[in-house]
Amino acid sequence: MAEATPAVPTKNRYAVVTGSNKGIGFEICRQLACNGVLVVLTARDEKKGLEAVEKLKGCGLSDYVFFHQLDVVDPSSIASLVDFIKTKFGRLDILVNNAGIAGHIMDWEVFQSVMAKGGALTHDNLAGAMTQTYEMAEECLQTNYYGAKRMIEAFIPLLKLSVSPRIVNVSSGLGQLQEIPGEWVRTVLNDVESLTEERIDELINDEFLQDFKAGLLKTKGWPVVFSAYKMSKATMNAYTRILAKKNPGFLINCVCPGYVKTEINGNTGHRSVEEGAECPVKLALLPDDGPTGLFFSMGEVSSFCPFCSAMAEATPAVPNKNRYAVVTGSNKGIGFEICRQLACNGVLVVLTARDEKKGLEALEKLKGCGLSDHVLFHQLDVVEPSSIACLVDFIKTKFGRLDILVNNAGIGGLIMDWEVFRSTMAKGGPQALTHENLGGAMTQTYDMAEECLQTNYYGAKRMIEAFIPVLKLSGSPRIVNVSSTGGLLQNIPGEWVRAVLNDVESLTEEKIDELINDEFLRDFKAGSLETRGWPVVLSAYTMSKAAMNAYTRILAKKNPGFLINCVCPGYVKTDINENTGHRSVEEGAECPVKLALLPDDGPTGLFFSMGEVSSF
Incomplete structure (x- = not known):
């Protein structure tokens, strides 16, 4: 993770980046293309996607970028992209799941005011500024978690044809388990030995969404601020760990790019898209002996666990008394x-x-x-x-x-x-x-x-x-x-x-x-x-x-x-x-x-x- 120089030669390597017509996704495409990877930039809106490709071509990257329309919520759209990749390249080497939505509507002026005053981003402080509906929550989970899951399931066969398959799931620090109040929820998602995809489905559909509809988020220990977004990223992180165990020949990691200035946060972030894209690109270009099944935050190995980030801070995750x-x-x-x-x-x-x-x-x-x-x-x-x-x-x-x-x-x-x-x-x-x-x-x-x-x-x-x-x-x-x-x-x-x-x-x-x-x-x-x-x-x-x-x-x-x-x-x-x-x-x-x-x-x-x- 110290240098972006790839250990696996990038000539004739093929990548797909979801949600990449703007922001971090666009910059991931640019950096991968600059490293000699042939990148398929994707977007729901074909016009915006083609405009983004023209921008990259204007940077001298014409030989390294293609566009294909993609909506990660639509299985037929994903199938169309799989057929394109299979016909055009015969395999896929790198899949970066970047597409995501917020799952709420925010009054960003109020948000910035709370941040500027040093106030906590609590439900009380943001109640009047944030709108979260059941439909928004459902759409957020379908895009952020199930969209990534659909992409991975559809592309696994083509990734298996690569000698160096990489999956990078762009996540968030808000998906770390410390963001979820309920100990029982944290326990389910952190039990990597027995956790299954089916159990994650139950947690989302039979429990979280049901409690959201019933107005029981706080009572049942779910996050009440950025609720669906946090759960979509927490489940993505858990799924990454399951996937890494099931696919030992792959390198599969999730990454928080940091608080980057993009549309999803009303451009309130403090990091540039160049900085935000750096770690996802490094993970996409990992050497064959690189890590897998880990969570990275701004370039450093971090923790899925509650109340710790031991590679980012020296604060121990395991209590040190009597160690x-x-x-x-x-x-x-x-x-x-x-x-x-x-x-x-x-x-x-x-x-x-x-x-x-x-x-x-x-x-x-x-x-x-x-x-x-x-x-x-x-x-x-x-x-x-x-x-x-x-x-x-x-x-x-x-x-x-x-x-x-x-x-x-x-x-x-x-x-x-x-x-x-x-x-x-x-x-x-x-x-x-x-x-x-x-x-x-x-x-x-x-x-x-x-x-x-x-x-x-x-x-x-x-x-x-x-x-x-x-x-x-x-x-x-x-x-x-x-x-x-x-x-x-x-x-x-x-x-x-x-x-x-x-x-x-x-x-x-x-x-x-x-x-x-x-x-x-x-x-x-x-x-x-x-x-x-x-x-x-x-x-x-x-x-x-x-x-x-x-x-x-x-x-x-x-x-x-x-x-x-x-x-x-x-x-x-x-x-x-x-x-x-x-x-x-x-x-x-x-x-x-x-x-x-x-x-x-x-x-x-x-x-x-x-x-x-x-x-x-």
Whole structure:
């Protein structure tokens, strides 16, 4: 989510965007076309749709835009579009469900006045300004929820013919469950394990609409302001999660574009359509290892759950009182700051270090910040199984379980002349960090490589294997593996190595072991790194992080009750890079902490880079 540059080539990719003659939909079409996607712009009103296409053609996008009339409420109109796509392209790659209506009539001057005074958008404040009828509610649900559902059902067969099918449902923060007063309604829509499309139909037609007609919205716990709009988006969000589970070969997500200045809100929004379209387009162009079944808000992973948005704010979704965390390698740098931020969020944190003296000094620093009740120290060497076993016994005896494990301990696996490194960076940036430029400044030995892999990869693996039984006793287990973009597969020259590590369906821990021990280390010893397609700069460090990333994906599949992610904190100023980084430890620790405090419906098995979902 950090860049709009697509991971899947966009040449000869085909997209349909509903409700796209104006506003966010129009801008989604423009941005997709600018990325080389062939886009079918749709609108109910043919004249307005054709005018919109002419605008895009005027931007030099004639080769990338078509128009087809579409009314998402009319099955025959959808069928006509399906036939057009089938005949013209033979498949569909991207479906963006953007068409939507408000479901009410609003006096926007009164609305703006309430907003300007800082008043809450309550029924009392907006009663005289807002008209909601049963017919409007029904039309809103038929358009926003059932319109998207009809489109998806009709286009699933054509999307299955794509090698990279994407569905993006444009939703709203008003569809988050915290907007629904009734706990029973929230419970139904958040029970993703047993929720079905049929149950959503019952909820809408047999309960919500019946209660709307009977004037029982407030009594029965339904939203009373923007009632139908909120329910249409809440059900769309729930349906997205069902769909993602049913279609594992697809990437299906929903997204709130933010409060964008469009006709649906009387142009009272504060974001531009360009900003609003950015995240839907990124989700449409996700790489094949991208996330699915998630809710995004303005570019960040957010929560479907009530009263939380843990990737947007550090406020935890799961209460932190009596939550227990272990952070490895945490007497300094990012690890220390992760401990501090977790403790500030009320988590009881066990700070660990190989050197007991340094660990106790770090503990005193945290206690000096007023965190005495939230921090403990225990010695730990992640390379030493007996040291890990000792910590497991301590956690088991002291707390009875573990909720959060942050694997942060790591070493560089080389000796660097940092003056030469700085000079090279200053002259040519990261792309200049080649073997030719750094060869004389960098010492990498077999022993260093072995130690690096034993610490960075096998150290994390040992910790996870030892703590899995204790984490299983938690109601909300989280594992955060602090990784690096240095471990992205693009940094490994050999296509065969990349293919092994990216084949997540058949990859096993045993295969990773073979790759590291029987091939990489053997080739390192034989001086065959370059010949065999291994990284020659930061060799062991790169492979340790690539292995950690791959292992994270395996673990997430094996442990569906856990949330397990890996994260690059960015180029942070720490000892490991001789303080050549440009980010602060506070900035670096922010995303690992957010991942540690994810809500229960948060993402798992993903790679985050500086707070945003990225690609392996």
